[in-house]
Amino acid sequence: MLNDFVNQFWPATIDGLAFGSIYALIALGYTMVYGVLRLINFAHSEVFMIGTFGAMFVPFALGVSEPLTGLALVGVILLMIVAGTLASAGTAVALEQIAYRPLRKRGASRLAALISAIGASIFLQELFALLVIPNVFNRPEKGRIQMGLPRLMEKSELFSIFGHSVRVDQVLVIVAAVGMMIALDALVNRTKIGRGIRATAQNPEAAVLMGVDINKIVRMTFLIGGGMAGVAGALYLISYENTYYYIGFLFGIKAFTAAVLGGIGNLRGALVGGVALGLVENYGAIFAGSDWKHVISFSILVLVLMFRPTGILGESLQQARA
Amino acid sequence: MRPKTARLGGVLAAGVALTLGLAACGNGGSEDKPSGGDPSAAAPAGGTVKIGFMGDLTGPSAGIVIPPWNGANLVINEYNKTNPPVKIELVKYDSQGDASKAVALAQQAIKNDKIVGLIGPAFSGESAQVAPVLEEAEIPSITASATNTKLAENGWKFWHRLLPNDSVQGPGVADFIAGAAGAKNVFVIDDKSEYGKPLADAVRTQLGTKGVKLTNDSLDPSESDFSSVVNKVAAAKPDAVFFGGYYAAGGNLLKQLRDKGVKDAKFFSGDGSLDKGLIESAGKDNAEGALIGCPCYLATPDVTDAKVKGFAEAYKAAFNADPAIYAAEGYDAATVFTEAVKAGNTTTDKINEFLKTIDLAGVSKQVKFAENGEVEAKDIYIYQVKDGAITLLGKATEAKLG
Secondary structure (H helix, E strand, C coil): CHHHHHHHHHHHHHHHHHHHHHHHHHHHHHHHHHHHHCCCCCCHHHHHHHHHHHHHHHHHHHCCCCCCCHHHHHHHHHHHHHHHHHHHHHHHHHHHHHHHHHHHHCCCCHHHHHHHHHHHHHHHHHHHHHHHHHHHCCCCCCCCCCEECCCCCCCCEEEEECCEEEEHHHHHHHHHHHHHHHHHHHHHHHCHHHHHHHHHHHCHHHHHHCCCCHHHHHHHHHHHHHHHHHHHHHHHHHHHCEECCCCHHHHHHHHHHHHHHHCCCCHHHHHHHHHHHHHHHHHHHHHHCHHHHHHHHHHHHHHHHHHCCCCCCCCHHHHCCC | CHHHHHHHHHHHHHHHHHHHHHHHHHHHHHHHHHHCCCCCCCCCCCCEEEEEEEECCCCCCHHHCHHHHHHHHHHHHHHHHCCCCCEEEEEEEECCCCHHHHHHHHHHHHHHHCCCEEECCCCHHHHHHHHHHHHHHCCCEEECCCCCHHHHHCCCCCEEECCCCHHHHHHHHHHHHHCCCCCCEEEEEECCCCCHHHHHHHHHHHHHCCCCEEEEEECCCCCCCCHHHHHHHHHHCCCEEEEECCHHHHHHHHHHHHHCCCCCCEEEECHHHCCHHHHHHHCHHHHCCCEEEECCCCCCCCCCCHHHHHHHHHHHHHHCCCCCCCHHHHHHHHHHHHHHHHCCCCCHHHHHHHHHHCCEECCCCEECECCCCEECCCCCEEEEEECCEEEEEEECCCCCCC
16 A cells, blocks of 8 residues: 555656646636636636637647647647637636626626526537537537547656656646746736736725726636636647547536635635645545545545635635625 | 536426427327328337437447447338338437436337337446336337346346347456466456446456456546556556446547556457547557457458348448447347338337347347347457557457467
8 A cells, every 4th residue: 555655656746736737727717706706607617628629729720630849849839728718718708798797787696697607508518519519620420529639749758756757748737837827926916907806806896996997807807717727728638638528527626626625716725726636636546546536535625624614725715705 | 516507407408308209299190180090009000110229329429329320220221111011210319328318218219209119228327227117118129239237137028138248248358368368467447337347347357267466446437637547557567457448538548558658568448448439539559459359240341251241331331431339239139120020010019029039140140039138149259459440350269369
């Protein structure tokens, strides 16, 4: 048992960090929207799904079928990240405009917005399974079948830790995710828009009185949160090379868990929660078998919340009305 | 949260199905009136009888259900072209492999469409739920692909299976792994499904009797990252890996294993992975040499038997593809039903009686059912991926690795 743990510790750590980074990027969308609107945007899982397909569109349209190298590879990866971000951010903004804003204007309850979110989530899944995937990606009758990405970059070893190799795609995922986090943190803490977001999160009424345009801030929040999910989608696709219409389901649950674990409403908490969840899943699987992975990670979530109801870093939940 | 969504979806789907069913009923009624037929008669004599086909036709594992659907269509179309006194209509029920959807569809098939027989359901999980419903309505069914052993242990009188079950497949493949493939250290993975788990367990039990070193783990096929399983395999350094599950997860697993540097271990799987989708999701290079056991018979292009060749050519002409997994079994199942109707059996109990007596040289095997509904032929075949295509290596008891 202990021997297993020692043997598998480093590979589990690297995989956990890479997957945790993706959870963290998606968790940002949940946590930002919650911070500003006190709303859990359950359609965010589909924003991620659309990000993976946005990124998929680039190699599909370019007809890439063989691994690339050098500038071509860098160019395609950058294009994929941009396409994923645009698709996701666009979806998130449209969601806000169509599914949430009309409800907010009429002062509907948060439960109504929740139902609207679930409805939008099913709508987007089926839209992709029935229309987008068969037509745009030319897969008639295969709308629900997993779609593979042809290998873009050779998954070669970059360096090794104690004899366990670390692949270039894993490093790319971790570095890109951390980079996005730093940029977002700076945006929220240093810019005017960031100040508006923070002000709205703390006290929407007072923010309006101070001249903050709430609608604009809410739109920016969805735009940024959606964009992060799009980056996550592109990185996921590059590393794991497959996606399908229902892929948001598990990622949505996990990222939401990560957001709560880190402290919902707290941006750095999303990073901590995502990485912690990724690592715990992989360590837990070593001891108990991979089928117990989810049981272990959710048990830890419950334990953390019992002793720290606001999550690991959380404070925002205390300020908010429960 | 999401389970609620799924349930909501289920309710919606049931509602839609009901509405459609009612609409279909209404149409049927209005068509009946001018012809003056007795509206209360279940199966009009000298008209058309309906045979259903149920399985995952658009869902994630549709790749192994579309070929038997095509095979069945081939038979029914040929039969109807001969202008028989009683025509057969093949009705499609797309369960997407989801047991709750399958049950709702089965009820619709019984109450609204009044089918007299069913080909399917395709998978074991849905079969376990649907078979009792059919049993109560006394509708004969033949599955062309569900291989869970326990299905035959329920005393069902209307249920039949056209291929050997997992208690035959598992040991057959295990004997090949320990025998012809000469593996001494095997890592067995299952996907926890009603199909994958018992199959993998049968392989584990049989390998255990051969003195092979065994390591086990399970994965969740709805996930896409199997790194925790892959890390265990890498640490165990096996000479063979067996995966009990379907091709979508199997292909991802195989790719992630090879990417993690597990390059020398031979990859084995069962019939659920016998699909080109395995090669697509693993990538051509990663899939090369993968070995797949199946109780099914694939008509590969080099086949010599005249009957099988004729079937393969007709299939290719109709669907522009070589017959894939279970195509021959679906063809045989539909043939059994057409033979029943040809012999003048148009009611459910007469067809079921006919199934008890049938002894027919099919494309896949000699079709003869035992008392419990199992087919009597018990051959397991081993296939191998070569140059990105699935090729037949031979019967599990005779095949050799080149």
